[in-house]
Amino acid sequence: MKKKILSISLSGMMALGTFAAVAPNVGAVGEGPNYNGNESVRTSILHTYESMVDYLKTQDAKQQALELEVIGQTVKGRDIYMAKYISNPENPTILFLTQQHGNEQLATEGALEFIKHLGTNKTKGVLDKVNVLVIPMLNADGAMGDVNFSLDDYHADGGRHLTRYNADGFDINREHDKDTKDMVAEARALHENVLAKYDIDYMIDLHHQGTQSEINGEYVSGSILYPTTPNVDPEVQEKSKKLGAVVYNAVDSKGWGLLGKYRGGTGENIGRNGIAVEYGISTLLFEMRGMSDHFYESYVLGQKSNGYLIKQSVVTLDASVRAIADGSIETVDTSFWETLPFQTTRTGEEEDE
Numbered sequence: 001m002k003k004k005i006l007s008i009s010l011s012g013m014m015a016l017g018t019f020a021a022v023a024p025n026v027g028a029v030g031e032g033p034n035y036n037g038n039e040s041v042r043t044s045i046l047h048t049y050e051s052m053v054d055y056l057k058t059q060d061a062k063q064q065a066l067e068l069e070v071i072g073q074t075v076k077g078r079d080i081y082m083a084k085y086i087s088n089p090e091n092p093t094i095l096f097l098t099q100q101h102g103n104e105q106l107a108t109e110g111a112l113e114f115i116k117h118l119g120t121n122k123t124k125g126v127l128d129k130v131n132v133l134v135i136p137m138l139n140a141d142g143a144m145g146d147v148n149f150s151l152d153d154y155h156a157d158g159g160r161h162l163t164r165y166n167a168d169g170f171d172i173n174r175e176h177d178k179d180t181k182d183m184v185a186e187a188r189a190l191h192e193n194v195l196a197k198y199d200i201d202y203m204i205d206l207h208h209q210g211t212q213s214e215i216n217g218e219y220v221s222g223s224i225l226y227p228t229t230p231n232v233d234p235e236v237q238e239k240s241k242k243l244g245a246v247v248y249n250a251v252d253s254k255g256w257g258l259l260g261k262y263r264g265g266t267g268e269n270i271g272r273n274g275i276a277v278e279y280g281i282s283t284l285l286f287e288m289r290g291m292s293d294h295f296y297e298s299y300v301l302g303q304k305s306n307g308y309l310i311k312q313s314v315v316t317l318d319a320s321v322r323a324i325a326d327g328s329i330e331t332v333d334t335s336f337w338e339t340l341p342f343q344t345t346r347t348g349e350e351e352d353e
């Protein structure tokens with residue numbers, strides 16, 4: 001990450017509220033991120049941490065099956081929320097995790113929509129058969145740009161910046177192989193109060209990659225991968241591949257959906273690998289196209305794709321929950337993994353995870 005003087009707009013200061021570091025306003029940041037022309041990213045369309053909490057509390061008041069839990073606090077003292085639907089502890093349980101990286105927020109927007117969706121008749125009966133845990137913004141400090149380093153070279157505008165790292169500049173998704181006492185606050189909350197506490201069968205870790213990933217010459221809407229460390233139990237890995245198949249079938253059948261295989265490493269500091277090994281949870285990494293903010297312009301996706309990317313998250317969560325509830329995940333065909341092309345990047349972007 002680059003270190004420069006913190007630069008945020010007046011509206012950004014207001015959005016950050018009492019958490020805002022006092023900083024000089026040195027004017028608008030950049031000319032707006034335009035990897036493909038004349039659109040700019042307005043982070044003001046995204047939930048703030050505060051508006052997300054309000055949203056969750058509103059849903060909690062409306063939905064009898066929903067229970068909100070605070071699993072810990074961020075470095076800056078924000079409560080980290082988890083939405084819980086546990087009708088029967090004996091049911092299979094899936095955890096959806098978003099925004100380990102604070103600059104990857106559309107998956108969170110999708111997760112929030114999905115929580116609302118769970119309170120409607122459309123999902124009637126499903127929650128009797130599956131337990132659902134949703135952590136919709138693990139890295140709330142990064143999401144709010146409330147960090148102890150400068151974001152003035154980040155490209156989005158509209159009130160705040162969002163960054164990958166936690167407030168102290170740590171990448172939460174490189175903490176997962178540590179003793180919990182040595183983890184940063186956000187990872188520790190996840191491990192001690194969720195992963196070690198609940199009997200979780202499946203997890204989807206939702207991220208966003210850059211905008212330039214493609215297969216067969218076409219930009220992908222996202223990419224997926226199961227745990228690839230050699231230490232993962234083969235049964236856990238096979239269940240991960242099944243979860244991936246459910247997601248692939250649901251997304252790829254949509255007109256806007258095109259998924260590639262993510263080129264990910266074997267390190268167990270990464271959640272996809274470490275959590276599968278340590279807890280026997282079948283994990284799936286889902287990388288959606290385009291980040292909400294970044295200092296590399298080409299990573300940031302403009303406004304026009306927001307709708308389908310949010311929908312992609314909703315479809316992913318919905319399909320997973322239904323397939324676990326009706327048991328169809330057990331028999332889904334996983335052979336697509338053998339032919340799914342690894343994505344490549346048109347302009348040599350780094351991967352996200």
Ligand SMILES: [Zn+2]
Binds near residue numbers: 100101104206
């Ligand atoms: Zn990420």
